[in-house]
Amino acid sequence: MSSQETGFLGIAVLLVLLALGCPVGIAMILVGFAGFAAIIGIAPALNILQSGAFETASNYSFTLVPLFLLMGSLVSRAGLSRDLFLAARRFTYGWNGGLAVAGVIASAAFSTVSGSSLATASTMTRVAYPEMRAQGYDPRLAAGSLAAGGTLGIMIPPSIALLLYALITEQSVGTMFLAGFLPGLLAFALYVVCVTIMARFWRPSAAHMDTDPGSLGLAFRRFLPVAILFGMVMGGLYGGLFTPTEAGGVGAALALILAIFRGLRWPDLVGALTETVRVSATIFVILIGAEIFGFLLSVSQISFSMADMIREAGWAPWQLMLGVVVFYLVLGCFMESLAMILLTVPIFYPLVIDAGFDPIWFGVIAVVTVETGLISPPVGMNLFVVRGAADDLELKDIMIGVLPFVLTDIIRLAILMAFPAVALTLPRLLG
Amino acid sequence: MKRLLSLCDAVALTGLGTLFAVVAFNVLGRALFDATGHAVNLMIPGAIEISRYALMVTVLASLPRAAEAGMVRVDLLIDHLPPGLATLLDRLWALAIAAFGAATAWLLISEALLQITRGDATQDLELPMWLLTGFAGLAMSALTLVGLWLALRGARG
Numbered sequence: 022m023s024s025q026e027t028g029f030l031g032i033a034v035l036l037v038l039l040a041l042g043c044p045v046g047i048a049m050i051l052v053g054f055a056g057f058a059a060i061i062g063i064a065p066a067l068n069i070l071q072s073g074a075f076e077t078a079s080n081y082s083f084t085l086v087p088l089f090l091l092m093g094s095l096v097s098r099a100g101l102s103r104d105l106f107l108a109a110r111r112f113t114y115g116w117n118g119g120l121a122v123a124g125v126i127a128s129a130a131f132s133t134v135s136g137s138s139l140a141t142a143s144t145m146t147r148v149a150y151p152e153m154r155a156q157g158y159d160p161r162l163a164a165g166s167l168a169a170g171g172t173l174g175i176m177i178p179p180s181i182a183l184l185l186y187a188l189i190t191e192q193s194v195g196t197m198f199l200a201g202f203l204p205g206l207l208a209f210a211l212y213v214v215c216v217t218i219m220a221r222f223w224r225p226s227a228a229h230m231d232t233d234p235g236s237l238g239l240a241f242r243r244f245l246p247v248a249i250l251f252g253m254v255m256g257g258l259y260g261g262l263f264t265p266t267e268a269g270g271v272g273a274a275l276a277l278i279l280a281i282f283r284g285l286r287w288p289d290l291v292g293a294l295t296e297t298v299r300v301s302a303t304i305f306v307i308l309i310g311a312e313i314f315g316f317l318l319s320v321s322q323i324s325f326s327m328a329d330m331i332r333e334a335g336w337a338p339w340q341l342m343l344g345v346v347v348f349y350l351v352l353g354c355f356m357e358s359l360a361m362i363l364l365t366v367p368i369f370y371p372l373v374i375d376a377g378f379d380p381i382w383f384g385v386i387a388v389v390t391v392e393t394g395l396i397s398p399p400v401g402m403n404l405f406v407v408r409g410a411a412d413d414l415e416l417k418d419i420m421i422g423v424l425p426f427v428l429t430d431i432i433r434l435a436i437l438m439a440f441p442a443v444a445l446t447l448p449r450l451l452g
Numbered sequence: 453m454k455r456l457l458s459l460c461d462a463v464a465l466t467g468l469g470t471l472f473a474v475v476a477f478n479v480l481g482r483a484l485f486d487a488t489g490h491a492v493n494l495m496i497p498g499a500i501e502i503s504r505y506a507l508m509v510t511v512l513a514s515l516p517r518a519a520e521a522g523m524v525r526v527d528l529l530i531d532h533l534p535p536g537l538a539t540l541l542d543r544l545w546a547l548a549i550a551a552f553g554a555a556t557a558w559l560l561i562s563e564a565l566l567q568i569t570r571g572d573a574t575q576d577l578e579l580p581m582w583l584l585t586g587f588a589g590l591a592m593s594a595l596t597l598v599g600l601w602l603a604l605r606g607a608r609g
Contacts, residue, residue, distance in 0.1 A: 039525075039526050040526065040529050041529065041530060041541055042525050042526065042527060042529065042530030042538070042541055042542070042545065043525065043541075043545050043548065044523035044524060044525045044545060044549070045523070045524050045525060045526070046523060046524070047523065047545065047548050047549055047552060050552055051548060051552075067555070067559055070552075070555055070556055070559060071556060071559035071560060071563065074512070074556045074560075074588070074592065075508070075560065075585065075588050078507065078508040078511040078512050078588070079504045079505055079507060079508035079584075080504070080507075081500055081503060081504045081507075083507060084471060084475065084503045084504070084506075084507045087468055087471065087507070087510060088471070088472065088475060091468070091472060263479060266475060266503070267475060267478070267479045269475070270472060270475030270476040270478075270479060271476065271479055273472055273476065274472075274476040291465075294465050294468055294469065295461070295465065297468060298461070298464045298465060298468055298510060298514045298517075299514065299517060299518060299521060301468075301510065301511060301514065302464075302511060302514035302515055302517065302518035303518050303523055303524050305511045305514075305515075306515065306518060306523055306524075307524060355526055356526055357524045359524075360524045
């Protein structure tokens with residue numbers, strides 16, 4: 022069997038293992054090791070097994086992963102989400118569907134310091150959903166807007182997904198964060214439009230009962246801690262004061278100080294650290310798997326073979342990109358978002374770059390598509406997170422409620438594919 | 453097994469706390485260094501190296517808990533399989549985790565033994581490498597035990 026055939030067989034076996042429920046990282050390790058051993062030999066394969074685990078776990082570039090996760094975890098426990106929702110409510114007071122729009126605004130603001138879609142969706146649902154229901158909001162509108170609003174965490178900096186993409190493709194973390202900024206704002210704007218339209222059809226039954234949301238000054242004061250935290254972390258990163266790892270450390274330290282001022286207790290701190298360690302471990306198993314699987318991809322030269330096949334088939338670059346996006350959209354309905362990035366980017370990245378696409382732009386496209394997967398029925402993760410955070414919600418209502426947002430995401434994807442400048446302007450100006 | 457997992461948790465939390473403290477303190481130290489015209493230097497020597505190995509301790513010590521709590525997987529098909537077959541597959545994947553842990557532990561501990569004889573040290577702080585590699589080997593041994601335990605219990609890894 023040629024090395025290319027071994028590579029293709031490896032991908033096929035990997036897909037079978039994943040379908041049979043093998044943990045993603047372990048499946049990548051098994052296939053990567055076995056394929057590499059078949060092509061090069063058992064002794065070199067044992068070497069990559071050892072170095073894959075040790076070197077990945079002690080790679081300095083990866084130190085920023087747990088630090089940004091810790092920042093998000095501490096922010097989630099600092100009780101900022103309620104303040105953000107109350108502040109956003111002030112700005113949307115009197116709108117039809119104003120509370121749902123406030124939920125999206127608060128989700129976007131929370132994303133700027135959280136970096137995690139699941140944390141954003143879970144936290145904002147706990148805060149905003151009970152109030153929306155009390156004000157007579159249709160559960161489909163309430164749940165759909167919160168599930169979709171949560172996805173903003175994966176695109177608006179500091180996004181863990183963009184960070185992982187930057188690490189595995191050796192792009193600048195700062196540039197990737199910049200590239201995600203305008204697409205994140207675009208998503209936010211389109212979600213607000215979507216909620217406003219949805220509110221016309223699923224009209225809140227008692228929007229007039231909305232209580233006095235307080236003064237504008239109070240609303241700005243409620244936004245202030247998040248604005249300061251975001252400003253210091255991103256300002257320090259782009260002002261050249263910090264490296265990305267240091268930005269994560271400073272962000273976590275500021276989040277800790279903020280959380281202490283807001284009454285963080287010792288068990289909450291331990292909870293934040295424990296959550297960070299557990300999420301880091303699940304990410305690193307896949308990173309180790311991606312490292313070992315990457316060796317198989319390299320020695321089998323499968324990317325070159327695939328590129329040749331695509332050229333021989335006469336595919337235009339846009340056809341290749343369309344194929345990748347459709348594959349991502351379908352896979353995103355079944356697979357966890359970060360795992361999907363780590364599993365697929367090493368395979369698709371060389372093809373896409375070979376076809377002449379910009380690596381930064383492709384990173385944004387990949388993450389936007391993965392983000393859509395987070396709310397795509399039947400298994401989009403945010404659907405279950407929102408369901409878990411609101412007891413009286415039916416999964417059916419959430420699935421119906423997110424469909425307009427899935428459509429909105431596809432429109433945004435089309436805009437980003439047609440106008441790459443949306444993603445690339447900021448990196449070119451400031452990167 | 454619960455004690456082993458608790459021990460691993462404690463080590464992983466210590467690693468994360470160290471990583472966080474070193475990175476955050478070093479930023480403060482550098483700010484002070486710049487502000488005082490390089491007169492006051494409170495930066496931690498070898499901070500990058502400490503951060504690297506604190507990350508390694510955090511990650512590898514947390515793998516046993518990650519295996520016990522459940523790693524990322526695609527549940528779509530397995531949830532629709534007959535319970536007996538699903539449990540069999542869960543045992544198989546737990547054994548795969550154990551096999552990965554055992555192979556890596558063996559390789560890392562063998563490497564640590566070689567490093568003792570060679571006297572290898574880290575680049576900046578000149579810490580004995582065998583301590584770090586040996587720790588990694590022990591963490592992977594703990595992963596092996598947890599994998600075997602999950603395989604015997606038929607629990608999801």
